[in-house]
Amino acid sequence: MIADHLTGLEQFEAGLWKIADDLRANSNLASNEYFLPIMGLLFLRQATNRYYEALAAIEADKAAGKRPDRPLVEADFQRRRALMLPEAARFDTLLRMPKGGRVGEALTEAMKAIEDSFLPLKGQLPKDYERFDGGLLERMLRLFDSEALRTASGDVFGRIYEYFLAEFSKQGAHDNGEFFTPPSIVQTIVNVIEPDHGIVFDPACGSGGMFVQSSHFIEDAGQDTMRRVTFYGHEKNETTAKLAQINLAVHGLQGTIQAGNEAITYYKDPHELVGKCDFVMANPPFNVDEVDAGLAEKDRKRLPFGLPSVNKAKKVSNANYLWLSYFYSYLNENGRAGVVMSSQASSAGRDEAIVRQKLIETGAVDVMIDIRGNFFYTRTVPCQLWFYDRAKERDPARAEHVLMLDARNIYRKVTRAIYDFSPEQQKNIAAIVWLYRGQSDRFLELVESYLARAVAEGEAAAGPLAAFENELGKLIDLAEPFATETRDPDPLADIWDELKSAQATVSADIEAFNAEVAARAAAWPGAARDNPGLNAAREGLHSIAERCRDLTKQIDLAAKLAGRIVDVAVKELEARESVLWANAEVNRARRALEGARADAVEALRAPRYFVKQADWLQERFPDAELRDVEGLVKRVSRAEITAHDWSLTPGRYVGVAPEEVDEDFDFEETLRSIHIDLKGLNEEAEALAAQIARNFEELGV
Incomplete structure (x- = not known):
């Protein structure tokens, strides 16, 4: 599960800094002069995102009969935490401007229009885009139309602000902590x-x-x-x-x-x-040091416990x-x-x-x-x-x-x-x-939500699993005429047998997984929502989590074996020359199988993940009550704090967490997977060594 505020941003930031370099190289401006204009563009991007999200929600309410069919007003958007952007200030409108148009003027007018319609922003937005080169502004707009920013959520604005602070080396901020x-x-x-x-x-x-x-x-x-x-x-x-x-x-x-x-x-x-x-x-x-103690001390109502250490220069040595x-x-x-x-x-x-x-x-x-x-x-x-x-x-x-x-x-x-x-x-x-705080009910509601999510994700996995099974079958069907052709020796024979066995295992395991998920889903509505009931439901879901783990391994194995069949056929047996080998179709099927494999593995990860979250909570707090957990948490008395020189460092009280054993690690399956990868790498290394030798021969070395 990737943090939404970081998704895609690393790649975006590299492009962002390239634009900053363009600005630095092609203008006489200092970094602090083009920092705010760039952030203004980011503001337009996010404001446009939120505008269309709010508009979609409004239209959905209208279709459902939850709001009257009338002209939209600012309050409709404010209720959905968005600005009612004038059309000229929407990012997509600016992107549609003819190439070579007056982009700087349009951006300045967009900022003015927003300030006019949202008074708290009066005087806050940058309005000096006309001093920038039009071509450069067009490139900036295209950069800010990346998928990462069109779909970004969370505090992206603050994240990129921090990026600029770092890249522009604003030491006044960072040196002061x-x-x-x-x-x-x-x-x-x-x-x-x-x-x-x-x-x-x-x-x-x-x-x-x-x-x-x-x-x-x-x-x-x-x-x-x-x-x-x-x-x-x-x-x-x-x-x-x-x-x-x-x-x-x-x-x-x-x-x-x-x-x-x-x-x-x-x-x-x-x-x-x-x-x-x-x-x-x-x-x-x-x-922070060097705070003027005399000035700080004047406001005694904000210092109910007095000043901390003051040095000889009458400065607070640490604020x-x-x-x-x-x-x-x-x-x-x-x-x-x-x-x-x-x-x-x-x-x-x-x-x-x-x-x-x-x-x-x-x-x-x-x-x-x-x-x-x-x-x-x-x-x-x-x-x-x-x-x-x-x-x-x-x-x-x-x-x-x-x-x-x-x-x-x-x-x-x-x-x-x-x-x-x-x-x-x-x-x-x-x-x-x-x-x-004694709020056990909230604790149990969270556990319940994890278990409900695990069941729902298990049901949702049926589609991706069926898709993988289908794509695996397609690739096997395409490869079968060539793979089963009689040859001696046959480097495909053992791999083919193993692949067919893996296909059968995957199909049987998917059927068993779906059946168990259906049974658990049917039982879930009737499960007791108290602590014993949720503990029992959680333990009952462990078998699904284990099936997710084992099925993931089988899916990965089957996909790797299918890939090995293709590699050996093409590289060792020159399958492209055979009428039994539809190379283009095989390549498409292999790509489709890899995509289906990734989707299936992710679908299987989710149920197991949410069962593990419930495990994390209930194994540490089995009675849905706070207790001391070594290395994690302790409710500490003032007497204990006094005995530790009034320290408030948690690590001094909770102890060291015991080392956790990964019970899910399957050495045999991991070794088998590594063996498949290693065999392929060895074959590639041998082929590369042979090619290097031929090159040397051609050079007469």
């Missing part, structure tokens, strides 16, 4: 604090990703974001603040974002939100605990906060430890989560998530405990350099927090 927060971390914060009402504040809002993900959470619950919450933000970089407003607008959202010198949180509180916020969420810059104090001070009596923080902060000593002790003694510190490195796109540093809950202060039983969760072993590898949480991993982390 500021970087874009990956969506999976933001979503994890949102899942824990659940920002569904009131004032939502981000005092280091960057490109606005925290607001966007909060909106997704609210919309997924069937609520209207702008009726439920009010967004406030600080962003000292004015260009970044514009991007945040644009990012909000493309999602049909509005917020009040203060920018520039008035938004330097260390010294200013422009929105005057102390004690007023229902939710605070942020990824502030880590480990982490300034931020941690600010987040606490902004919350109202029931407010929650979720904060990304340097891993160093949770066990920092000296004056930082004194501030941390005071913070813990309030009872507001609720959850601590350790995150491994490589989650940030441009930094390999690990981090921690801190969570506050001011309502916890007034509950003596809860105030005495903190949930320590070490998620460093929870991740998926998206690329060689980037890790994240899958959507299910995010939900599983949230489920642990639900148990901590």
